[in-house]
Amino acid sequence: MSATSTDGAALARLAALLADRTRASFCLALLDGRAWTAGELARAAGVAPSTASEHLDRLVTGGLLVEERQGRHRYLRLAGPSVAQLVEDLAGHAPGADRPARSLRAVRADAALAYARTCYDHLAGRLGVLLRDTMLARGLLDERAGLTLTPAGRDWLGGLDVPVAAAGRRPLLRDCLDWTERRPHLAGVLGAALCGRLFDLGWLTRGTGRAVRLTPAGGPALAGALGLTVTDLAPATSTDTGGGRA
Amino acid sequence: MSATSTDGAALARLAALLADRTRASFCLALLDGRAWTAGELARAAGVAPSTASEHLDRLVTGGLLVEERQGRHRYLRLAGPSVAQLVEDLAGHAPGADRPARSLRAVRADAALAYARTCYDHLAGRLGVLLRDTMLARGLLDERAGLTLTPAGRDWLGGLDVPVAAAGRRPLLRDCLDWTERRPHLAGVLGAALCGRLFDLGWLTRGTGRAVRLTPAGGPALAGALGLTVTDLAPATSTDTGGGRA
């Protein structure tokens, strides 16, 4: 029996890499798609540098992370989109945690993140969800039979050449559940390409951490491309910028 | 920071459920979509019943498995398609293992499995891959922008009503890498519905273990529906049926 190509031991070894609180924290932190140094990851997870060093060795030899050494720094990234999706899926299945109380400071710090941020290599937050909703509403996407790009959508993307074949086993387009909005934003090869394009055009720029902001030029440009007004893209509905602290 | 809805500890707890060789074996065995008894799983994994019992408790309370008690038996199933996909993805990322040598007896026992079997709730093996290939070739599916059902495909399915909305977050249609063929077969809501339909029509029937066979009536019927000949659906290319016992 067991026509399974993978046996239990191999699966267990892989799962064991993520079965530690510290290593899991590393992977979640790296979901932002950036390269972190070993020290940054150690501090973020609250462990000694020596501890982090050993964990990182295991994650790299296990194939989940790749490293890049520069001078006395050791930069670490997730090994690829498929690893990012694996971590995402696993995190999605874990009990929500939904920590009950957050400090006001933390909430305010997250305001920028809730508006727009990277989710590995694509765009998340209210802006990411809005992008998906608008593309659906304008007939650029079709979700009736899985999420697909319509002919109109292909036109709309214009010059954006999507490496369809280069995708390997990664889906061209898929939904990715947004942590803050609890609704899907765009992921997959096309989601990543679209996000990268917005950065290349200078419409988006990186803020602190994973946060992303619309540039002064990018706001009207993106609004125009989507057939929206600039206020539709405003960072806050009304409370946040004006409301102050209550 | 950490706008992640799931913290490292929660992810680690979930991963830890699969980070044990025995528990991983259980989940892989249950990927056939059937309900196994505790004793069967214990024997398959090669551990004492008492050990299995404790592992099963953890998997059930962890939400990966559901149990159903009947008399003195305890039946266990995967908690749902999303869990099955999670296990599949994880197994797909684990180093292939690809055990080098297999006994002839084991190879022959797998012959039926290689032809057709269930993969959780959909159809796998040569027959499953053939089904996908043929549907693509006949324009019933389109893989240019993710795998989707074409209008022609919708007609072809006819009475098969697909619970599109009931799918929740499960994709309507997706590829699932076939262990024996190393090529994709159909999964997702539609893959499952199609497989169930073939059983309901009496075209397919269960063999031993995960194996599946075409019924005498099912062979011509399926061939006709796909525009193929019955020999196209033959269980073996030439060696197996004619070869006898050697």
Place this chain on the structure above:
DNA sequence: GTGACCCGTCGGTGCGCGCCGAACCGTGCC
């Protein structure tokens, strides 16, 4: 009722591994 069987619980054992601090090495700055 008696026996076979499936399953759960309870001690006890031993390995694995996650953690740290201390010492060490190489890089980059002054």
Place this chain on the structure above:
DNA sequence: GGCACGGTTCGGCGCGCACCGACGGGTCAC
């Protein structure tokens, strides 16, 4: 050259847990 700093290696500690065997309780067959 000297020093600060990021990262790694090495012991050593202690918890957690996977395993089993033995026992007990519930279920079905005869």
